Amino acid sequence: MKEKIIKGRAWILTDEQGHLIEDIDTDQIYHNAHLHITDIAQMGQYALGNLKGYEYFPSKATQGDILIAGRNFGAGSSRQQAVDCFLSLKIGAIIAPSFSPIYWRNAINSGLAVLRCSQLTDLVSKRGLETGDILEVKVQSGEVLNITKNIDFSVEPMSPVQLAIYLAGNLFAYGREKPGSGQK
Amino acid sequence: MAKTIIEKIIQQHTQDEVKPGRIVWLELDLRTARDFGGPNVVKNYEREYADEPVADAGRTFFTFDLCTTGCLLRYADNQQICRLFARKHGLKVYDVDWGIGTHVLIEEGLAKANTTCVGTDSHMNLLGAVGCFGQGMGDVDITFAFRTGRTWFEVPETVKIKLIGEPDPSASAKDLTLFLARNLGTKVLAERSAEFYGPAVESLSLAGRITLCSMITEMAGIIGFISKASLRARQEMERFSCEPWLPLEADSEAPYCQEIEINVAGLKSQVALPPSPTNVYDLKEVAGRPINSGFIGSCTNGRLEDLEAATRILKGRRIREGVILKVVPATRRVYEECLQKGIIEIFLQSGAIVMNPGCGGCAEGHAGLTGRGEVQVSTGNRNFPGKQGKGEIILASPEVVAASCLTGYLTSPEAL
DSSP: OOOOEEEEEEEEOBOTTSOBOOSOBHHHHSOGGGTTOOOGGGTGGGTTTTSTTOTTHHHHOOTTOEEEOOSSBTBSOOOTHHHHHHHHTTOOEEEESOBOHHHHHHHHHTTOEEEEOTTHHHHHHTTSSOTTOEEEEETTTOEEEETTTTEEEEOOOOOHHHHHHHHHSSHHHHHHHSTTTTOO | OOOOHHHHHHHTTOSSOOOTTOEEEEEOSEEEEETTBHHHHHHHHHHHTTTOOOSOGGGEEEEOOSSTTOOSHHHHHHHHHHHHHHHHHTOEEEOTTTBOHHHHHHHTTOSOTTOEEEESOTTGGGGGGGTOEEEEOOHHHHHHHHHHSEEEEEOOOEEEEEEESOOOTTOOHHHHHHHHHHHHTTTTTTTOEEEEESHHHHTOOHHHHHHHHHTTGGGTOSEEEOOOOOHHHHHHHHHHHSSOOOOOOOOTTOOOSEEEEEEOTTOOOEEEOTTOTTOEEEHHHHTTOBOOEEEEOHHHHOSHHHHHHHHHHHTTOOOOTTOEEEEOOSBHHHHHHHHHTTHHHHHHHHTOEEOOSSOTTGGGOTTOOBOTTOEEEESSSOOOTTTTBSSEEEEOOHHHHHHHHHHTBOOOGGGO
């Protein structure tokens, strides 16, 4: 299978001390005040709208951007909108040391690449990865090249089922490709 | 091969090999959606499946619990979208007059031991309290589950947690839960299932079990189980399910990824200060902080027993002038029981207001928000920035919320 490559500009979500923000919850990603919206095109404008210091994110984000966050990204509620708002902005991928279990599923089911990386904290603190760097992510193998700094690192490859759903585009497309998936 | 509780429940619902880290296709006994997430499920369904039938209309439900007054047009519109879809597909709607979906599923005997259930509610895993593998999911997952009755799931590892010692008699299930959040944080249980053992958890009532299991989400876990129950909890569960409560138990050689002992001897009131539910302190360390309002309810503390505990503090007393206390019973059944026991009367006489059942203040719910600068002491489960308006939320037990509303500052019930 041809390697799927995501190339984009990194956004490092850090606090005032420059540390990766951990436990970013879905109310910070997509606030509950906008949960009535069902049109994905309308959701991008609220992405990270409640995360201190990133309120301007939707106006600055461009297609293919790659978000870098601290551990347990997407904690809290089960809202799909916290994924959809990034699809709306055509964000390429999110990389974090870990994701909340529900967020992890929601993203894969909607075809948003979420990739775990245990080296992130180190990379960011040593300035091996900064906002604006151009990254190239090979989804299947998990190899990542920071083109700007010429540093490579790796992310955990997705498991086969997750990868299949992601490559199909979303869970619905996967279900059509494999009717009766998992049927007893 | 020896298995943990979650592995056994999953094994009963899949043909795939069950091993931590493996992805299996899981048969779902119940699939639900709420007034938040539900309209998105309908939209996805109509786009992807048009007129195809749902997998099993008798086991697919809507539960409206977030905006149970339909106070804004956008929410009323969304509820109506779900109702029309339900009518078309022959699904039952537990409408705005029922209360919190997860609690209704238990009371109606739908969520039972050893079953599987999904819904658009991140606290679906509180069903672990009755031994049901409940799991919150987003609208894509739920749409797929409506249509197929299945979902994919990565079998989690299990942590075994043994609680040693006896908490102080003044400590409630919420204090125990916050203390566990304090000890476990969001790392130990991350992406894992938990099993709790020891008299401190095994003696809990159903309400107490729900309190603990509801906050596994705040500890980043998948679900928590307590396979032993007090006689009282067992009777409460059997009253709802109308069958003997026989939960699957872990094998003695079950493979745990971690075994932990936590000493809860002498445990007293705990509170979680902003900005997160794991930012927990002994109440006595922070007592005296001014508060402006209180909230008693939510899927964590909205049962009869929780409300009753608060009225034991409030009875014969008045809430401090200027402090607002909002009370929201979890379900219609709880509301009725409160009415019969005179609990609502005590709330009203103390100066509190009692609202119709539902989720309360969470997710811009019908109990309203907090304003900028407002400090609210709440029995809810989340105090992340902006979760309930622009104010600050302090999480506590019903007793501590009641005592604090009497004085206007964080107060231990024992200090009254």
